[in-house]
Amino acid sequence: MTVTAGILGATGAVGQRLIQLLEPHPDFELVTLTASDASAGHPYRDVAKWRIDAPIPETIAEMTVRRTDPDDIPDDIDLLFSSLPSDVGKRVEPELCEAGYVVSSNSSNDRTAPDVPLTIPEVNAGHLDVLEVQREERGWDGALVKNPNCSTITMVPTLAALDSFGIEQIHVSTLQAVSGAGYSGVSSMEIIDNAIPHIGGEEQKMEAEACKLLGAFDGREINWHEADVAASCNRIPTIDGHLENVWVETRDEITTEDAAAAMRSYESLDLHSSPDPLIHVFEEPDRPQPRLDRLHGNGMAVTAGGLRETSNGVQYNCLAHNTIRGAAGASVLNGELLLRDGWL
Amino acid sequence: MTVTAGILGATGAVGQRLIQLLEPHPDFELVTLTASDASAGHPYRDVAKWRIDAPIPETIAEMTVRRTDPDDIPDDIDLLFSSLPSDVGKRVEPELCEAGYVVSSNSSNDRTAPDVPLTIPEVNAGHLDVLEVQREERGWDGALVKNPNCSTITMVPTLAALDSFGIEQIHVSTLQAVSGAGYSGVSSMEIIDNAIPHIGGEEQKMEAEACKLLGAFDGREINWHEADVAASCNRIPTIDGHLENVWVETRDEITTEDAAAAMRSYESLDLHSSPDPLIHVFEEPDRPQPRLDRLHGNGMAVTAGGLRETSNGVQYNCLAHNTIRGAAGASVLNGELLLRDGWL
Amino acid sequence: MTVTAGILGATGAVGQRLIQLLEPHPDFELVTLTASDASAGHPYRDVAKWRIDAPIPETIAEMTVRRTDPDDIPDDIDLLFSSLPSDVGKRVEPELCEAGYVVSSNSSNDRTAPDVPLTIPEVNAGHLDVLEVQREERGWDGALVKNPNCSTITMVPTLAALDSFGIEQIHVSTLQAVSGAGYSGVSSMEIIDNAIPHIGGEEQKMEAEACKLLGAFDGREINWHEADVAASCNRIPTIDGHLENVWVETRDEITTEDAAAAMRSYESLDLHSSPDPLIHVFEEPDRPQPRLDRLHGNGMAVTAGGLRETSNGVQYNCLAHNTIRGAAGASVLNGELLLRDGWL
Amino acid sequence: MTVTAGILGATGAVGQRLIQLLEPHPDFELVTLTASDASAGHPYRDVAKWRIDAPIPETIAEMTVRRTDPDDIPDDIDLLFSSLPSDVGKRVEPELCEAGYVVSSNSSNDRTAPDVPLTIPEVNAGHLDVLEVQREERGWDGALVKNPNCSTITMVPTLAALDSFGIEQIHVSTLQAVSGAGYSGVSSMEIIDNAIPHIGGEEQKMEAEACKLLGAFDGREINWHEADVAASCNRIPTIDGHLENVWVETRDEITTEDAAAAMRSYESLDLHSSPDPLIHVFEEPDRPQPRLDRLHGNGMAVTAGGLRETSNGVQYNCLAHNTIRGAAGASVLNGELLLRDGWL
Known part of the structure; x- marks a missing residue:
């Protein structure tokens, strides 16, 4: 069974790497891309200044970008990857978790919060279980996991x-x-x-x-x-x-x-x-x-x-x-860990 | 009274900086340039691949390059600046000091020898006095002073x-x-x-x-x-x-x-x-x-x-x-210290 | 007799070069700097991100930046050097010329207008005389001269x-x-x-x-x-x-x-x-x-x-x-030509 | 049936690209590498300063490098790719062609000789037939084809x-x-x-x-x-x-x-x-x-x-x-053309 996935902040440097990694990914199906209000409503191809040295995957190029807003994100997304600017992440990510989404985030906000797992799966996969504390204390249905800088x-x-x-x-x-x-x-x-x-x-x-x-x-x-x-x-x-x-x-x-x-x-x-x-x-x-x-x-x-x-x-x-293991790939790997450990 | 000076290894990167610093120098008169045997006998202009972003000083450009050999260096040079490769320096510098020349060297050989002063004048000018030990132990009329890496x-x-x-x-x-x-x-x-x-x-x-x-x-x-x-x-x-x-x-x-x-x-x-x-x-x-x-x-x-x-x-x-304070300028400054302290 | 000068758009790359060239200039005295409204009212040092590999001249560093607006520029300025963005130049330069200022501009607007001299003094100094046509047709007391791209x-x-x-x-x-x-x-x-x-x-x-x-x-x-x-x-x-x-x-x-x-x-x-x-x-x-x-x-x-x-x-x-002969120096040279030919 | 292939000058930049392209190639089997006399006799890994951003193929890394000399090249090689310095190519390539080898060469020597095909297969594959003139005039059993600069x-x-x-x-x-x-x-x-x-x-x-x-x-x-x-x-x-x-x-x-x-x-x-x-x-x-x-x-x-x-x-x-389509890949493609057209 495939996990449906979205990217928050899909037009930036990390967002583009996320697309490159998720498009051929065996476990995740990329179905939603969000960006700033100015980009919303347009095909991804027209609003992303694609700068990776391989072409934009065709299916992604034609996807319509959505607003980075809980109201504009489909309910049936299993997992959101976030590469939002940290000030936006700080505001939007908790809203999304409260609304029930599971978010694997590369943004720098909340990385050192006691109840937010900051994980490199090969190093400290066990920290993921602090999500139980997180749900308990915050009353969330969703979950927020971070990868480091x-x-x-x-x-x-x-x-x-x-x-x-x-x-x-x-x-x-x-x-x-x-x-x-x-x-x-x-x-x-x-x-x-x-x-x-x-x-x-x-x-x-x-x-x-x-x-x-x-x-x-x-x-x-x-x-x-x-x-x-x-x-x-x-x-x-x-x-x-x-x-x-x-x-x-x-x-x-x-x-x-x-x-x-x-x-x-x-x-x-x-x-x-x-x-x-x-x-x-x-x-x-x-x-x-x-x-x-x-x-x-x-x-x-x-x-x-x-x-x-x-x-x-x-x-x-x-x-x-730095943009694969250090950012986009780190978030994807945390997504894989969330899947393995039953959080999706 | 001007001090006559020469450069050992004048065609390299540090040699070129030495020329740039010494040509207008108020205390030193640059009268001799040496290089490898292949370059000897030719005008400096023809054998140096000048790569500093200001022209070669005209008087220097026409100087005939000499061999890096005590026999080919005039007797009346007061001070030799050395930017020789360290293997050449190791061989030639002691010969020159024995022949009575004072050498201010940027080459890495002999920097940690106990009787060779390694000086940054503003930091440890007093170390220059180890030259007395050097002359005593080695029986030199000349002197060898080094600047660091x-x-x-x-x-x-x-x-x-x-x-x-x-x-x-x-x-x-x-x-x-x-x-x-x-x-x-x-x-x-x-x-x-x-x-x-x-x-x-x-x-x-x-x-x-x-x-x-x-x-x-x-x-x-x-x-x-x-x-x-x-x-x-x-x-x-x-x-x-x-x-x-x-x-x-x-x-x-x-x-x-x-x-x-x-x-x-x-x-x-x-x-x-x-x-x-x-x-x-x-x-x-x-x-x-x-x-x-x-x-x-x-x-x-x-x-x-x-x-x-x-x-x-x-x-x-x-x-x-690195090529001024860290190399050519460091040697020139050591030359100025040698002059101030009466070693020339 | 010194010519008093100002710079329109003094914080950008060309503006900084203009300062570097004008501060020690024998004919021009730099007395006014303008920039965007956000920078106006502040000392130049605080609003310019100085990126030239020599320090900001001290006298300039403390000057208070003015707005790029005829009302905010002193009347007794003889010559304004302009390195405004072309859309701003297009609007402001004619206003200033109408108000009687002589402007030597590097901005790309109006370069091909028939009555605007576009000059490289060593090449076509004679074109400057089209300023008579310019004043006649536009009814200006000031004058606008451009240097090329x-x-x-x-x-x-x-x-x-x-x-x-x-x-x-x-x-x-x-x-x-x-x-x-x-x-x-x-x-x-x-x-x-x-x-x-x-x-x-x-x-x-x-x-x-x-x-x-x-x-x-x-x-x-x-x-x-x-x-x-x-x-x-x-x-x-x-x-x-x-x-x-x-x-x-x-x-x-x-x-x-x-x-x-x-x-x-x-x-x-x-x-x-x-x-x-x-x-x-x-x-x-x-x-x-x-x-x-x-x-x-x-x-x-x-x-x-x-x-x-x-x-x-x-x-x-x-x-x-490109930023000296190709921009700031070109404007300064046009200023020198304006002075030589009696337009100031 | 696989074509056995060798590389003349295998340690340089183009030689390394040739290895990268030939090692997984379906038509060619890379069995011989040559380099300068100094490198001959050593494993490729030890004499090539490998600078491609993917590892040396393991089988290649252990191959013993041979001298670039007809006497040191096995007789049963079908095709030699040459990335020799042009002065070496000028001397060695004709010797090899006379000895019966077919050579696809990237070296700049002989490119404009009337009887040497200079080919970009998609552009002028038909020029390859000048090889008949070449064999006739030079009495070669082998053949020499060049790709351009x-x-x-x-x-x-x-x-x-x-x-x-x-x-x-x-x-x-x-x-x-x-x-x-x-x-x-x-x-x-x-x-x-x-x-x-x-x-x-x-x-x-x-x-x-x-x-x-x-x-x-x-x-x-x-x-x-x-x-x-x-x-x-x-x-x-x-x-x-x-x-x-x-x-x-x-x-x-x-x-x-x-x-x-x-x-x-x-x-x-x-x-x-x-x-x-x-x-x-x-x-x-x-x-x-x-x-x-x-x-x-x-x-x-x-x-x-x-x-x-x-x-x-x-x-x-x-x-x-420039090192794939413009050099190594160009030679490989000429090799593919030689194979298609029956010259191997």
């Missing part, structure tokens, strides 16, 4: 793999692609022959979300991980793929061999969009690189390399495709 | 400014420009829409050189600073200007105001190429940026910004022009 | 130099920098690892403006040149500097030596901002290049190279700095 | 489509990707924030090859097309995909509708690598663009757009993937 998703699988050594401190420096800011987020005059050492709120997001993701759910509450996380975020002139330099300080001794083995053996899930292995560790010291490695595992794998021992842990580099 | 120079002035708070640990992530690898060091296919998280030996250079630079000279020996330094180096698609994310853990408590004040009030020197102030601290959170800020202080200033308090210190970003 | 300016000096051979046909293909579209004109996602073979209306502007510029003024009318011009315009990932491939078909026979000699000997003017020579012709076949050559003559020279004979003329490449 | 291939299908209107003159300006120069052909310092209006010999190649390709084979000789072709070639900062601005002057009148219809209906072939349609014509005025459109038809289609009428013909833009 793209820069957080890139590093967290590697951290989860290393946490058996007892992570105490994390330093992370990011080299982020321009697509993370949306189609008009970074102007060419800002970034050609340049780098920008600031992305508003990004460092705070990474520091908080990582601790929530690595935390333990005790049946009622998610107890955040107590590692000290310090992030420094940079935008560089790459199209797709966030590269990160990570230092991890651990309670137990750890060698580069230990770290590589832990990453390589970290288990993936048997979900349609989960790659196997989840983390690919390069031997070559100059990998991963954004242009060469962002499409590993169809853009859903995390790649790592450059492992070195430090005085109290290890350092390494990791990379993921 | 471009990525080390970028951060060390800010670290020196903060060391009154007792630096215990440093994490640094670099976003380095392609010019640091020389004209053909990074191919366009490697770096367009990409970043490379590896520069051979660079992390080790930063970790060692920073401790030597911040060390104390006791009249006989340079006692290296004991801070724990962990560096992660990346190449990104910028032409000039190395940007760095730095975390400093200090013994004493430090606020962002303390850190900014310490940087702003860190003293410069009264040398021709020293900027005043040495460190410019931005209020804007998104600065410094390579393209906008690399020419601060004629490319000799360090700029900083993005200060944030962490659990045990501060984090910030800093930037310097 | 940046892509037109780049090629026209070389065409003027070759026109003694009788130009009959011109093909031109442009490789234009992103700054030509303003700070937010081209998003990074559109242009990294890409080129866009379309700039709305640009080809038509080049085709029309070139014929007007190369035309003859007979005392009453500007008789447009009858050459057939075909332009193809492209945006590429460069910051500044428009590069153009030009083919010229001439009535008379022409060799590459003829063409180079004609360009090199083409006369410049004795105006402050005019470079001498106006056109620099390279011998090297791979020049001019945007990054290396855009600052020739302080950004006011045109550079050319790559001359080849074709079956019926010559082909070559030319380049100019 | 990448910049020539990009435009010729569109020209062939328009030639029913009688092409008399062609002007073409190219915006070429860096991969066309091989992995180390263009340094990053040459091309970031820059464009280079010169590619040695490229303009002459385009002018000659286009006339040969569009010529008619009369059974003995290829009579070159008499159109006057003028090319201007530029390198820009894109990774893959050559974009070209073309003006065509025709004997008969032609509208943009005529031109679009002729391109759209131009027939493709029923060969494995031929796309259908061969030419995709965009309605959107700002397409084709390298990053968005280079993978049309798996990188084998030509895309066109921006049609405008001129005084004596039409102008338009066209694009093709």
